[in-house]
Amino acid sequence: MKIFLFNIILALIWTAVTGTFSFGNFLIGLVLSYAVLIVVGPAIDKSGYTRRVWKAVTLFLFFLKELFLSSVRVAIDVMRPGFRMQSGVVDIPLDVTSDLEITLLANMISLTPGTLSLEVSDDRKELFIHAMYIDEGVDHVRNSIKQGMEKHIMEVTR
Amino acid sequence: MLEIIAGILLITGGFFVLVAAVGILRLPDILMRMHASTKAGTLGAGLILLAVAFLYAEIGIISRALATIAFILMTAPVAAHAIGRAAYHHGITFWKGTIVDDLKDYYEKTRQTRRGSEKVSEED
Numbered sequence: 666m667k668i669f670l671f672n673i674i675l676a677l678i679w680t681a682v683t684g685t686f687s688f689g690n691f692l693i694g695l696v697l698s699y700a701v702l703i704v705v706g707p708a709i710d711k712s713g714y715t716r717r718v719w720k721a722v723t724l725f726l727f728f729l730k731e732l733f734l735s736s737v738r739v740a741i742d743v744m745r746p747g748f749r750m751q752s753g754v755v756d757i758p759l760d761v762t763s764d765l766e767i768t769l770l771a772n773m774i775s776l777t778p779g780t781l782s783l784e785v786s787d788d789r790k791e792l793f794i795h796a797m798y799i800d801e802g803v804d805h806v807r808n809s810i811k812q813g814m815e816k817h818i819m820e821v822t823r
Numbered sequence: 824m825l826e827i828i829a830g831i832l833l834i835t836g837g838f839f840v841l842v843a844a845v846g847i848l849r850l851p852d853i854l855m856r857m858h859a860s861t862k863a864g865t866l867g868a869g870l871i872l873l874a875v876a877f878l879y880a881e882i883g884i885i886s887r888a889l890a891t892i893a894f895i896l897m898t899a900p901v902a903a904h905a906i907g908r909a910a911y912h913h914g915i916t917f918w919k920g921t922i923v924d925d926l927k928d929y930y931e932k933t934r935q936t937r938r939g940s941e942k943v944s945e946e947d
Contacts, residue, residue: 688882736839736866743846743859752855753923754911775900778862781854781907782900784926787933793926795854795907803923 668706668714672698720820727817731777739778739797751800754783757792757807761815766822767792773814780810829878836870839863851918853910861903868895 672695679694680686703715742750761767767789771782774794784793796806846859869892876888911926 688885732862732866736842736863739846739859739863740839740842743842743849743863748851748920751920751922752852752918753921754926755923756925756929771904772897772900775903776862776865776896778858778866781857781861782904783908783911784929786929791929793929795858797855797858799922 668702668709668712672702672714675701717821720817724817724821727813728773728776731813735778735780742797749800750798752795752797753799753803754793754795755799755803755806756786757794757810759785759790759792759815760811761819761822762789763822766818769818769822770815773818774810780806825877825880829874832870832874832877836867836874839867839870841867843867851920853915854907855918857903857907857910861899865895865899868892 675698676691676694679697680690683690683694699715699718706715742748759767759770761770767785771785771792774780774782774792779797781795782792783795785791786793794806794810799806840863843860843863846863847856850856850859872888872892876885879885917924
């Protein structure tokens with residue numbers, strides 16, 4: 666987090682030095698200071714910031730993909746006469762432990778159509794979600810969340 | 824060119840908002856209606872805001888549109904979670920296509936301890 670602020674401050678310095686305070690120039694500054702951090706990063710930062718930025722971008726793109734694909738799926742089912750889906754409340758064993766990770770996972774599950782997080786167990790080891798499509802079996806739902814979102818989140822936070 | 828992109832985004836966004844509205848009317852139980860309203864609605868609103876950002880292409884408008892999208896993405900799932908959980912606790916009837924309910928088993932398993940903790944809080 667500290668190193669992320671460092672990145673932004675370096676970009677602001679870039680805009681100050683070049684003298685044009687525009688969004689585009691700020692972006693150029695961000696990219697340049699990111700390049701600087703790749704070079705000097707290992708000396709001042711142990712958390713692997715430069716790697717995690719890419720993982721965060723991947724997570725975001727993955728999330729957008731999921732959001733769009735499942736929205737289309739829900740849209741088809743809403744428009745089609747008759748209902749062919751099977752719904753239910755499924756428990757998902759959690760590997761993520763911290764507050765941030767669980768919140769992120771629960772919110773992303775809620776945001777992708779077809780799944781809605783309902784409850785976290787008291788011992789924080791299980792997440793209960795309502796899923797619209799469990800025609801392929803409960804384990805398929807569990808696996809797709811664990812192999813997809815949870816894995817991506819863990820790559821960013823660890 | 825920007826107008827074409829904005830037009831496509833507006834139509835897709837409008838379509839998803841329409842889907843959300845139809846979904847609220849059509850889907851069989853409250854949890855499934857939450858699926859349609861929060862998610863398709865979020866995507867639709869996001870696409871429309873993106874279209875505005877593309878159409879005007881000014882820094883002030885782009886930053887406001889992006890900030891609005893970010894806040895919708897942060898608040899919509901929290902509201903959906905709260906409504907869904909409240910509905911579940913209220914004891915809604917699921918539609919006939921519901922095949923599993925793991926949460927019910929969990930609540931039954933932990934009911935004893937939950938009652939215990941409630942009693943303690945009442946005494947306080």
